[in-house]
Amino acid sequence: MESLELLAYGFSIALEPTNLAFAFLGCLLGTLIGVLPGLGPAGGIAILISVTFSLDPIPAIIMLCSIYYGAMYGGTITSVLVNTPGEAASAITCLEGYEMAKRGRAGAALAIAAIGSFIGGTIATFGLVFVAKPLSTLALRFGPVETFALLVLGLSLIVGLGGASVIRALIAAVLGMMVAMVGIDPNMGYPRFAFGVLELTDGFDLVPVVMGLFGLGEILLNVEKQITGSLAAPMSSLVPTRRDLRDSGAPILRGTAIGFFLGLIPGVNAVIATFASYAAEKRLSRNPAGFGTGMIAGVAGPETANNAHHIAALVPLFTLGVPASATIAIIMGAFMMNGLVPGPFLFIERPDVVWGIIASLYVGNIILLVLNLPLIPVWVSLLRIPYPILFSLILGFIVVGAYSVSNSTFDIGVMAAFGVIGYAAKKLDFPLAPFVLTLVLGGAIERSLRTSLQISGGSFRIFATSPIAATLLAVAAAVAVIALVGGIRAARAGRRSGAKAE
Numbered sequence: 001m002e003s004l005e006l007l008a009y010g011f012s013i014a015l016e017p018t019n020l021a022f023a024f025l026g027c028l029l030g031t032l033i034g035v036l037p038g039l040g041p042a043g044g045i046a047i048l049i050s051v052t053f054s055l056d057p058i059p060a061i062i063m064l065c066s067i068y069y070g071a072m073y074g075g076t077i078t079s080v081l082v083n084t085p086g087e088a089a090s091a092i093t094c095l096e097g098y099e100m101a102k103r104g105r106a107g108a109a110l111a112i113a114a115i116g117s118f119i120g121g122t123i124a125t126f127g128l129v130f131v132a133k134p135l136s137t138l139a140l141r142f143g144p145v146e147t148f149a150l151l152v153l154g155l156s157l158i159v160g161l162g163g164a165s166v167i168r169a170l171i172a173a174v175l176g177m178m179v180a181m182v183g184i185d186p187n188m189g190y191p192r193f194a195f196g197v198l199e200l201t202d203g204f205d206l207v208p209v210v211m212g213l214f215g216l217g218e219i220l221l222n223v224e225k226q227i228t229g230s231l232a233a234p235m236s237s238l239v240p241t242r243r244d245l246r247d248s249g250a251p252i253l254r255g256t257a258i259g260f261f262l263g264l265i266p267g268v269n270a271v272i273a274t275f276a277s278y279a280a281e282k283r284l285s286r287n288p289a290g291f292g293t294g295m296i297a298g299v300a301g302p303e304t305a306n307n308a309h310h311i312a313a314l315v316p317l318f319t320l321g322v323p324a325s326a327t328i329a330i331i332m333g334a335f336m337m338n339g340l341v342p343g344p345f346l347f348i349e350r351p352d353v354v355w356g357i358i359a360s361l362y363v364g365n366i367i368l369l370v371l372n373l374p375l376i377p378v379w380v381s382l383l384r385i386p387y388p389i390l391f392s393l394i395l396g397f398i399v400v401g402a403y404s405v406s407n408s409t410f411d412i413g414v415m416a417a418f419g420v421i422g423y424a425a426k427k428l429d430f431p432l433a434p435f436v437l438t439l440v441l442g443g444a445i446e447r448s449l450r451t452s453l454q455i456s457g458g459s460f461r462i463f464a465t466s467p468i469a470a471t472l473l474a475v476a477a478a479v480a481v482i483a484l485v486g487g488i489r490a491a492r493a494g495r496r497s498g499a500k501a502e
Contacts, residue, residue: 010355026066034074041071043214050401057338096298120304124311135319148448149472156476173434180442217422248300255304263312277305326433
């Protein structure tokens with residue numbers, strides 16, 4: 001009952017005209033970002049985070065969260081209409097959605113995707129309301145020892161489950177930690193790893209780094225490609241038939257459950273949730289052979305799982321202060337830039353922020369449902385803009401955004417350098433999520449570790465004397481071992497298949 005009262009308090013904040021306007025703007029920009037192939041929610045938020053510098057914390061975070069889940073639906077539009085996913089989680093929608101479009105049923109596919117996203121997001125937000133308070137209360141019992149163990153577990157899940165190569169993910173995580181350590185030593189107060197560069201004594205600012213990694217990196221990657229696509233069939237009515245609604249009901253409910261529970265686990269990204277939902281629908285279907293020919297259940301389930309996953313992924317951030325993905329890590333960075341530390345104490349110190357943002361998730365879902373279907377022709381027309389022009393505009397915005405952080409050309413150089421790093425990482429298949437997570441969490445990991453060792457007089461046994469910390473570290477070790485064994489087996493299987501091919 002207390003959670004519902006707090007949610008009502010959150011609605012009183014979320015429905016303020018200013019916050020409502022920024023939720024609307026975020027949904028609009030998020031959909032646009034999702035429509036543009038290759039940019040994605042992480043890149044979009046990284047580019048637009050500088051826009052929120054002059055805002056108060058609540059409208060700033062509401063806008064970024066709205067961009068986050070607005071991009072999820074935007075990616076669906078291009079998946080259905082031009083067989084080009086706007087972001088990775090929408091890739092599975094191409095299989096059925098584009099086939100429906102070729103049969104003149106694009107409108108029904110987009111309508112069901114919007115309805116499923118709304119239902120999945122709404123139910124997942126209810127789950128967030130009832131899970132957040134108990135988890136935050138439990139997290140209040142965490143000291144530095146338990147906090148360090150929790151952060152290690154989160155990183156192990158990201159490294160173990162976030163990429164095809166565990167070694168590459170581990171290298172990315174270590175590099176992110178190294179970048180996070182540049183600046184002033186938190187205990188000694190001396191500059192470290194600054195190499196005499198005055199601008200580095202405060203460390204690397206998050207905004208230029210993520211703008212380079214995700215924004216400029218994506219631009220450099222996409223200029224190599226010929227991104228083309230055309231609408232294969234005329235738009236049909238946006239009103240789904242009764243049969244469409246009947247065939248989509250159970251997949252929407254299953255997609256909600258799959259997306260929500262997988263979203264609670266750091267490291268399990270939305271791609272896994274959507275593929276799991278698609279596989280479940282194909283297995284449970286009375287006509288599994290029909291999948292791949294335009295089955296609406298293959299659109300309803302994954303799209304619902306996608307939206308439910310992204311709402312649930314906010315639970316670890318709000319309650320434990322652990323981001324579940326690179327995009328959430330960037331949002332966490334926005335919290336910190338506004339003087340807010342996500343985690344259990346935020347529920348006590350700034351309940352207006354927590355519950356205002358949670359309530360805005362309901363508002364954003366309604367805005368997306370009402371806003372996007374009438375604007376589909378507008379989004380389609382944007383795809384006709386020549387990509388050299390489009391990416392030039394985005395590049396200009398990135399440069400201005402990087403400069404506006406501290407009015408320094410040094411930040412433009414940082415952005416450019418990390419843009420090259422981001423481009424190289426994508427070409428070499430190095431995952432960026434571990435890098436960003438250790439960059440954001442590096443300070444917290446270091447502080448909790450050093451505080452724990454100061455308490456124990458330098459003995460690592462303190463991590464074994466805490467039952468919670470010992471359990472979390474044991475799970476982290478198990479995840480690492482399983483991931484390494486799986487990587488070794490996959491490498492051996494690859495070598496065997498290569499040898500047979502020869």
